[in-house]
Amino acid sequence: MPDQLSQVFAALADPTRRDMVARLTVADATVGELAEPYDVSVQAVSKHLKVLESAGLVSRSREAQKRPVHLEAEVFDLMTKWIERYRRQAEERYQRLDAVLAELTETADDTTDEGKAS
Amino acid sequence: MPDQLSQVFAALADPTRRDMVARLTVADATVGELAEPYDVSVQAVSKHLKVLESAGLVSRSREAQKRPVHLEAEVFDLMTKWIERYRRQAEERYQRLDAVLAELTETADDTTDEGKAS
DNA sequence: GGACTTGTCAACCGTTTGGTTGAGAAGGAT
DNA sequence: ATCCTTCTCAACCAAACGGTTGACAAGTCC
Incomplete structure (x- = not known):
């Protein structure tokens, strides 16, 4: 799916990802923090973030070992x-x-x- | 995916389905009419419609052999x-x-x- | 340097998705 | 009755999805 609109819709079709987005409207968070409430591995959350990122919904910076995740609400x-x-x-x-x-x-x-x- | 919101987002994540929805805002259409512009079989379109229907985006009535498709915009x-x-x-x-x-x-x-x- | 924390990458696995073809149901039309 | 049109169902297939585990890169702390 090359087109962004499809990617954004697909990204938000997953309840876990939707919840992450919801939480990111309150504050930026690290991968670990984001993973904590869900009953899945950190790797799975990392994958979810990759989906959100390539849809343009989220961006990640670098800060020591941590990778703070930031919501890009314009999308x-x-x-x-x-x-x-x-x-x-x-x-x-x-x-x-x-x-x-x-x-x-x-x-x-x-x-x-x-x-x-x- | 039991929850409707997920289904609606997933339904609209496909460009073909999105295009069908766009066309249905203009007028109701039969499966054949909907299928005509796309380079896929009627069966494939029928499947797409099943997705849209179970997401609540579309409803189908009966009229002779035809099954007119109607957009449910409230969703x-x-x-x-x-x-x-x-x-x-x-x-x-x-x-x-x-x-x-x-x-x-x-x-x-x-x-x-x-x-x-x- | 060695241990610990944080996160990604790679390989694998079962399920879902979007497509195909083939068969057939349902309803006019002749 | 027969044919034609319209559409769905079933079986199959390759690709993508969401998850797992295991290895390891990058940084911090001692």
Whole structure:
């Protein structure tokens, strides 16, 4: 998957990774700290981080033996943009459908209510 | 993956599925219509639809031999909610950090600029 | 230098994923 | 009844995923 949007969605499709992201919004953390709550090896967490990193959701610096992980929140905008675009489009379509239905009802009124009201 | 959020993210991690969703915001479509632009078998598209359906992104009705596919746009809110929550949280953290840095700079000014200006 | 901490790399393993082909169910159309 | 269209199910396959264990690089501390 070369395209970033696919990578970001795929990265967040995993509950553990989603939880890590959630925790990283509070503060940067080391791999060990991130691994601690989960019942998996540190290596597994390291892999998860690699996924998050290559999706651009996270960056790692260097500090002694530790590798602090930092959330790159701008990437969220990529998703939000995509989602909002099509959510809006779907909504517009719904509105249009509503209008058509209203018009149909109106026309029906024109013919069936002929000379009935007032 | 029992949880819906994971399923929705996973469903949208595939470019073909994302494109189908995009097209479905314009109008409902049959499996055949959906399959036409892509260079894969109808069966493959049918599988993609099963993924989208079990994620709750799409529903199918019945109409003669055809199975019109309809987008269920409300599910988008699930993602938007998650994303916005943590985007906002990350932003707040950033603001807080900014404030701390500003305060530090201010304090630094207090001590280093002592009796220097004017 | 030697031990300890922190993390990555490599190899392996079972499961899932996205695709294929082939068979067949369901419903018009003739 | 027969055929055609539309779609799903089943079996299979290669590749990717999420996890494991074992080895080791990089840094700190004594």
